[in-house]
Amino acid sequence: xxxxxxxxxxxxxxxxxxxxxxxxxxxxxxxxxxxxxxxxxxxxxxxxxxxxxxxxxxxxxxxxxxxxxxxxxxxxxxxxxxxxxxxxxxxxxxxxxxxxxxxxxxxxxxxxxxxxxxxxxxxxxxxxxxxxxxxxxxxxxxxxxxxxxxxxxxxxxxxxxxxxxxxxxxxxxxxxxxxxxxxxxxxxxxxx
Amino acid sequence: xxxxxxxxxxxxxxxxxxxxxxxxxxxxxxxxxxxxxxxxxxxxxxxxxxxxxxxxxxxxxxxxxxxxxxxxxxxxxxxxxxxxxxxxxxxxxxxxxxxxxxxxxxxxxxxxxxxxxxxxxxxxxxxxxxxxxxxxxxxxxxxxxxxxxxxxxxxxxxxxxxxxxxxxxxxxxxxxxxxxxxxxxxxxxxxxxxxxxxxxxxxxxxxxxxxxxxxxxxxxxxxxxxxxxxxxxxxxxxxxxxxxxxxxxxxxxxxxxxxxxxxxxxxxxxxxxxxxxx
Numbered sequence: 130x131x132x133x134x135x136x137x138x139x140x141x142x143x144x145x146x147x148x149x150x151x152x153x154x155x156x157x158x159x160x161x162x163x164x165x166x167x168x169x170x171x172x173x174x175x176x177x178x179x180x181x182x183x184x185x186x187x188x189x190x191x192x193x194x195x196x197x198x199x200x201x202x203x204x205x206x207x208x209x210x211x212x213x214x215x216x217x218x219x220x221x222x223x224x225x226x227x228x229x230x231x232x233x234x235x236x237x238x239x240x241x242x243x244x245x246x247x248x249x250x251x252x253x254x255x256x257x258x259x260x261x262x263x264x265x266x267x268x269x270x271x272x273x274x275x276x277x278x279x280x281x282x283x284x285x286x287x288x289x290x291x292x293x294x295x296x297x298x299x300x301x302x303x304x305x306x307x308x309x310x311x312x313x314x315x316x317x318x319x320x321x
Numbered sequence: 322x323x324x325x326x327x328x329x330x331x332x333x334x335x336x337x338x339x340x341x342x343x344x345x346x347x348x349x350x351x352x353x354x355x356x357x358x359x360x361x362x363x364x365x366x367x368x369x370x371x372x373x374x375x376x377x378x379x380x381x382x383x384x385x386x387x388x389x390x391x392x393x394x395x396x397x398x399x400x401x402x403x404x405x406x407x408x409x410x411x412x413x414x415x416x417x418x419x420x421x422x423x424x425x426x427x428x429x430x431x432x433x434x435x436x437x438x439x440x441x442x443x444x445x446x447x448x449x450x451x452x453x454x455x456x457x458x459x460x461x462x463x464x465x466x467x468x469x470x471x472x473x474x475x476x477x478x479x480x481x482x483x484x485x486x487x488x489x490x491x492x493x494x495x496x497x498x499x500x501x502x503x504x505x506x507x508x509x510x511x512x513x514x515x516x517x518x519x520x521x522x523x524x525x526x527x528x529x530x531x532x533x534x535x536x537x538x539x540x541x542x543x544x545x546x547x548x549x550x551x552x553x554x555x556x557x558x559x560x561x562x563x564x565x566x567x568x569x570x571x572x573x574x575x576x577x578x579x580x581x582x583x584x585x586x587x588x589x590x591x592x593x594x595x596x597x598x599x
Contacts, residue, residue, distance in 0.1 A: 140429065162429050164422055173423030201426060217424070218415070234418045241421055244444055250497040258414035288419050293430040 137198075141191050154181075154189035172237040176217045201291040210289040215275045225269040231255055325349050338365035409449045409472040412494040412502060440506040441519055447529045449493050449501055456491060456503075459525035463518070465489075475508075478518070483511040487518060500531075 144162050145154045156178050157167040163174060181189045181197040189197075199205060200213045216222070220230040232255055239246060246254075262270050262278040270278070279285050323329060327349050331340045342365050348354035360366055420442065422428070428438070445452050449472055457467045460476050468475040472494075478487035487510030494502045505522075507515035523530065 144429065163426070171421070171423045173418075173421040175423075177423060177426070198426075218418070231414050235414050238418050238421050241423075242442065242444075244496075246497065246500070250500070254414050254417070254497055257411070261413060262415075282413070282416070285415050285419060288425050288427075291427055291430070293427060 137195065138191070141194050145189075145191075152191075154194065155187075159189070171241065172220075172234065173217075176220065180213065180216060198291070198294065201289060202294045203290050203292055204295075205290075207286075210286050211276050211279050212272075214279070214286060214289055215272055225271050226275065227269045228255065228259060231258065231270075336365070342366060407471050409493045409495045409501060412496050416494070417496065417502075439512055439515065440504060442502055442504050443523070443526075444496070444531045445501050445503060445529045446499055446531045447501075448499075449495070452493055452501060452503060452529055455526060455529050456522070459522055463521060478510065478514075482514045484514075485510055487511065487514050489515065489518065 141154070142152075144158055145152050147158045147161050148167060149155055149158070156174070159178055159181075160169075160171070160174055161167045164171065178189070179185075181193055183193050183196065184190070200209045215226070218226050218230065218234065220233065221227075232251070235251060235255060239251075259268070259270075261281075262274055264274045264277065265271075324347065327344070327347055329347060331343060335343075342355070342360070342363050345355040346360070355363075361370075418424070447455070453469065453472065453474065456474065456476075457469070460467060464479045465476040466479065468477070472492065474491040476489040476491065480486070488508045490506045490508045492504045492506075494504065496502050505519060
């Protein structure tokens with residue numbers, strides 16, 4: 130219904146006007162929404178912003194916003210979520226999640242949660258993870274390995290689903306059909 | 322009734338094999354009626370059928386909830402569902418990473434632009450069993466019933482709050498040997514009340530919560546406590562800066578923590594601190 134569509138647009142408007150009122154979401158505005166402060170920086174915020182900003186013009190437009198959020202819908206295909214998560218963690222976009230990248234991310238989360246670990250413990254955590262995930266033992270995780278890893282540990286994708294989306298904007302995304310055709314039609318946006 | 326006489330019609334678009342199977346299922350005579358085993362063997366049924374996989378029957382806390390909710394008793398119930406020979410689930414690097422605020426977009430939908438979250442975490446160096454019993458002992462006098470299942474707990478508030486009873490799920494994960502992360506999630510009730518509950522609870526849990534930025538407390542690494550070129554300083558500025566509340570202006574980055582017991586006296590006397598202001 131129109132109301133549901135508007136709800137999504139309302140959310141976008143709220144986010145995009147929080148600091149600079151220009152109908153676009155800037156990085157500080159996303160930061161404010163997720164961290165409740167526009168100050169500072171966070172590795173994961175950067176990754177999320179980059180993935181949303183498909184056009185790479187430094188801002189998230191409504192179309193990009195909806196397109197990225199599509200993946201987080203409860204009915205979105207698992208394949209898409211797995212793929213999105215892979216791209217999130219592939220920091221240098223090499224097509225592999227390298228050990229160095231994992232280390233960088235673990236250090237970042239430890240800092241964020243104010244935990245300090247010795248390097249030994251840090252390496253141990255990464256070792257264990259790579260033992261589990263890196264099937265061909267080449268020191269990096271490729272897409273196939275990632276997929277298999279995630280299917281063994283489904284709660285890794287816990288943050289790839291936003292239950293809110295179901296209630297807020299069901300009519301905006303394609304309904305969950307048995308065939309799970311899941312697209313957002315850019316033309317549909319034009320009437321907003 | 323028509324069904325007792327097997328007086329029914331199948332829609333015309335049904336295939337003949339489907340019709341045949343249905344006829345055999347809707348057979349009013351139980352002696353001649355098709356059995357489940359036979360249904361599974363039926364050609365039409367088998368097409369595209371994926372047999373369900375029955376996993377080991379983990380006690381789901383949802384079942385436990387149902388029991389809990391039906392009880393009109395406001396007595397504090399403490400039941401242990403399974404004697405845990407199991408260990409806490411291990412958190413691998415990616416699970417750890419996914420706890421980042423930057424990766425949890427649900428806060429985009431939070432009605433309040435406040436700092437009240439639906440889940441919170443703390444770390445502890447105490448053994449997992451100790452953590453569980455400490456939480457239990459602290460929560461019960463606060464008027465919460467405790468339901469345990471291995472390293473998962475459900476705390477249910479007796480009092481009805483703004484949005485019904487407050488229910489909190491607690492889970493313990495092992496991050497590294499002798500380091501555990503405890504996650505508390507509000508599963509029902511008002512978020513503000515959850516926040517209040519957690520504040521009260523954490524006061525009682527002070528002994529088991531591991532804080533590292535604790536006003537200058539530091540543990541000494543074997544050898545030189547000050548290692549200027551430790552791998553930690555090698556990461557890029559972007560990942561080095563983390564988001565802090567505006568009230569926190571100073572971050573102490575301590576050198577390697579040795580996982581052995583050290584009294585606070587020792588720490589204060591011997592500890593040297595490498596401080597970085599961000």
